[in-house]
Amino acid sequence: MLEIVVKTENGERHVRVSAEELAGLVRRVGGDGDRFLVIHRIPDVPDVFAQLWHEAGGGYALEHRDGAADRHFQVMVDGSEAVVEALTGWARQGSAWRSGLVWSLLDTGPTSEVPPLDLDEDERKELERRVREVLVGGYADRAELAELAEEYLVTADRRPVSREQAEVLVDRMWLERVAEQTTWQGETDPERLTRAFAALQEAGITARENFTCCRSCGQSEIGDEGGTDARGFVYFHSQNTDAAASGHGLMLLYGGFDNSSETTAAIGQEVVAALEAADLQTTWDCDPGQAITVTPLEWRKRLVG
Structure with a gap:
């Protein structure tokens, strides 16, 4: 997989795509509402990106920026395959991806100095x-x-x-x-959590991270997230995320879509088992009316952007 995020005009966001998937996104550019895409690396770095604009019947306007305004370049390309090759090379951070195209500096106009914050x-x-x-x-x-x-x-x-x-x-x-x-080594606890949630999703339990702003919104919206075969759910909302990031562990909310305490308890057992399989510890007394807490937890979530 390429360590990039691709954003399209129609609002799609593709994270860690394959070279083949990137090629497909490039080749489809040109239709109404799908005329450009912007790519940044993972993690996102300010003012480092590549982007493409194309309308059906016209050429491909390809740009890349590597920091300051005097590192913003453009080129017009006739066909999509040269664009695919260039953007794939950019994503892989190879040394020769610029070759074969005649890049020119893009004048983005004057930049204004931002005044410092006037706060006590x-x-x-x-x-x-x-x-x-x-x-x-x-x-x-x-x-x-x-x-x-x-x-x-x-x-x-x-x-x-x-x-x-x-x-x-x-x-x-x-x-x-x-x-x-950059100093973190190996798999982090949030990555273990994502692994556990992926296993639960595969097992028919709708699993969502950082889902909605609060418990009330989460409970009212989680039902729309699951497929017809979903047996239950588990999620945490953004306030839970804030608590985890502050070192207080992570509270998970869960339940069955049939609203029975028996199903809720069974879902809770599956959630705990999946977390333990991902090497995460939990606190839960098997009471379906009580949340599951993942603790101890070192919240080192790598940025994407």
Whole structure:
């Protein structure tokens, strides 16, 4: 698999695609509502991306950027196969993927300096605390974090953080977290959790990570997530994620779609077994009215973006 995320005009998001899947996404570009795609590596790094624009009957406008504005290049390509070759090479970070195409510097216009945040010390600390909490949770991308940073301190008569200031703050904190995760070795607890959830999903239990904002929303929406053969569900919501990221363990909510306590208890047993098979420890007294807690838990979720 290629360590990339591909986003398309029609709102699709493809994570860790194969070379064949990337080729298919490139070849289909050109129809209404599907004229471009943007690719970034995993983990996402600010201002490092490749993108493609194509309308049926025209050429392919291919771009890549490697940091600052003076590292943003473009080329027009006649056919899709040359684009596939270039983007696959870019994704693999090979040394010769630019060869064979005549790239030119793209003038993106002047860049304006972003003024520093005008916050008192308490406001700045609180803003960074909240952004880092969600960042460490690991499910938000840079755009979502920037929106959080922009809106977090807003009041009826004050908007102290602009979008540009929010992006600067988030990019700094994002890169700090990316640097942190380069020191992590082997499979992390969140990756073990994902492995357990994949096994449960395969076994007919709808399993969702970071699902909705709270228990009330989760309980009302989880039924729409499962297929016709789903026997039950397990999930945790974003408040549970925040708690796990803060070192308090992870609470899992579960149940059967027939609403019986017997099915709920049986689903709970399967969830615990899957977690233990993934080398995660749990606390649960087998009471179908009580949540399952994954603890101890070291929340080191690698960023994607």
